[in-house]
Amino acid sequence: MHIDSLIDDLIDREGGYVHHPADRGGATCWGVTEAVARANGYHGAMRALPRNVAASIHRRLYWLRPAFNRVHDRAPDLAAELFDTGVNMGPTVAVAFLQRALNALNRGATDYPDLAIDGAVGPITLAALDAFLATRGEGGETVLLKAIEALQGERYLSLAERRPANEAFLYGWLANRLG
Incomplete structure (x- = not known):
């Protein structure tokens, strides 16, 4: 897309x-x-x-600045999820979810080295994404999306647990932001 x-x-x-x-x-x-x-x-x-x-703000701050356009070149559905998560939670959080998921899915750093969770898409994160997609094939992007959505869902629940006023938003977050 x-x-x-x-x-x-x-x-x-x-x-x-x-x-x-x-x-x-x-x-x-x-x-x-x-x-x-x-x-x-x-x-x-x-x-x-x-x-x-x-629209201009979304493009600049939540697509170009966090380099989700570079992720899009490799995995368009993943980039779309990172964009949406970045608007809702901040791009740094979205990228940290990606980096955490890539680390957890690298089979003990045998497929590629663990990443520093710095919340930035740079050459090392892109190389890890490339290695993951090459190793896991067509289904890899789908599994990576599931891992990111799991992290996102856990964060929403945690936000509602820590601040009861956020319960007003929890249903909508889960209904409209996951999947």
């Missing part, structure tokens, strides 16, 4: 303006928090954030 389609799907899923009292992120529009919008030069009312401005 092309990034334009991923962004359109994400924005459709996120919807327009929301300001839920239990959301520590505050007001959002099209999946962009007010803090992120302001940090990226938007000064208007969050209710009026143009969709194309949100």
Whole structure:
């Protein structure tokens, strides 16, 4: 799937303006928090954030900056999941999930060396991904996606357990962000 389609799907899923009292992120529009919008030069009312401005922010901060476009060249479905997780939890968290999963799936570092969990897609992470996909073949991307979604689901549950106000979001997170 092309990034334009991923962004359109994400924005459709996120919807327009929301300001839920239990959301520590505050007001959002099209999946962009007010803090992120302001940090990226938007000064208007969050209710009026143009969709194309949100799309530009998503592309720059959650696709290009974390190098998910480079993952896409190797594993498009994986890149789509990392993009969505990155918007929801932050790109560093999404990449850390990838790195943890790659480490757990490298058969004791016999397929490729363990990665430092630094939350950055760089040449070492890409080399490990390449080695994993070459070793595991067509089904490898699917298994890697399952591992990342398991980590994501555990994080959602943990967030709700640590802060009961997050229970307001748990059902939607599990329904709309996994699988």
